[in-house]
Amino acid sequence: MEKKKILIIEDEEAMQEAIRQALERQGFDTIIASNGEDGLEISLKEHPNLILLDILMPRMDGMIMFQRLRLDEWGKTVPVIILTNVSPNTNSLINSVLKNNPAYYLTKPDIKLEGIVDRIKEVLRIEE
Amino acid sequence: MPLLVIFSGFILITLVFFLILSREQKEKNELFSILAHKLRSPIAIIRWYTELLSDESTGNLSRQQKQYLSEINTADEKLNEAICLLTAYLQSQSNTLIVNPEKANLRYLIGPVVKKLQSRVKKHKFNLREIYPKEQEAVIQVDTKLLTMTLSSLIENVIKHNAENGNIDIEVAFLNKKALIKIIASAYCVPEQKSSRTLTNSVSFKNLDFDLHLVKSILKKIKADINLKPGKDERMTFSVILPI
Numbered sequence: 121m122e123k124k125k126i127l128i129i130e131d132e133e134a135m136q137e138a139i140r141q142a143l144e145r146q147g148f149d150t151i152i153a154s155n156g157e158d159g160l161e162i163s164l165k166e167h168p169n170l171i172l173l174d175i176l177m178p179r180m181d182g183m184i185m186f187q188r189l190r191l192d193e194w195g196k197t198v199p200v201i202i203l204t205n206v207s208p209n210t211n212s213l214i215n216s217v218l219k220n221n222p223a224y225y226l227t228k229p230d231i232k233l234e235g236i237v238d239r240i241k242e243v244l245r246i247e248e
Numbered sequence: 249m250p251l252l253v254i255f256s257g258f259i260l261i262t263l264v265f266f267l268i269l270s271r272e273q274k275e276k277n278e279l280f281s282i283l284a285h286k287l288r289s290p291i292a293i294i295r296w297y298t299e300l301l302s303d304e305s306t307g308n309l310s311r312q313q314k315q316y317l318s319e320i321n322t323a324d325e326k327l328n329e330a331i332c333l334l335t336a337y338l339q340s341q342s343n344t345l346i347v348n349p350e351k352a353n354l355r356y357l358i359g360p361v362v363k364k365l366q367s368r369v370k371k372h373k374f375n376l377r378e379i380y381p382k383e384q385e386a387v388i389q390v391d392t393k394l395l396t397m398t399l400s401s402l403i404e405n406v407i408k409h410n411a412e413n414g415n416i417d418i419e420v421a422f423l424n425k426k427a428l429i430k431i432i433a434s435a436y437c438v439p440e441q442k443s444s445r446t447l448t449n450s451v452s453f454k455n456l457d458f459d460l461h462l463v464k465s466i467l468k469k470i471k472a473d474i475n476l477k478p479g480k481d482e483r484m485t486f487s488v489i490l491p492i
Contacts, residue, residue: 132289145305160339176285187301205288207393215346228292229328
């Protein structure tokens, strides 16, 4: 069975590595991007099965990347899980973007790696 | 003509004032996002690497190593909770806190909070009970994240100050179109230097732990109120009153 490919868009290297380890142990393939700009380019080229997206990043932040992704024909439908330190209670821009473009939302320290993996499996099942 | 000029000037000043205010709000929003990011990133990293270390595929750990990792994890969780509470408080003070009410059953908010504190409840030999109304489901409209955060802090405070072998009752009731969450501690011991100022009819939050002061401020933002009443023999009741 073909392995599902997850694109991890996250600028913090230690977090990239932790998530990559957790996903590969569960049989996923992973690609990593360190900012929104590279993440957008890679996602449109590689067409991953799911994108894990941080928000606060250099060069292009996650919200801008997300809005641009949703303008693309393929990008409209790819499942995105936003994985961030920023709670929706704290940022009105995030709130307003998500109202028009729903995505799954997880806040980092509140969730274990196991929880992230479980959510990815759940989302991929729903999307199928 | 002069009136028209004055009126136009007034409109312009008001517009500029609101533009400056909204720019200030935007800057505050960004500041709090960055603050959350800077503080919470290391917490997430500690949590995740503790989890990776605990996983068998990384290697076998001794019982003592597992215990030490568990302590690191517990401290990390507490730090995360403290930062969440502090960030929410700072935002509530600067009117940038966004409240997202949704339908929630109090049983499923309070239950997990109590479950998380079970090891401490057992350690101090408390008898902790959750009491819910029999005649209706305990469902209200509330920002679940903010309420959970504040209840967690409140219950932890009660556990911290309740004497060993004491009783703690968490009681939910509905009264006059409001939901009432009572946390009743049978043996709440306030530190001696504070007790003369606190065990009176008008108990000040500032005289108790600072986190209760934060809790009160955040609860106001979700249109809830909190009061506390000392009773006889160190019994203390915290009451959180929420609109349905």
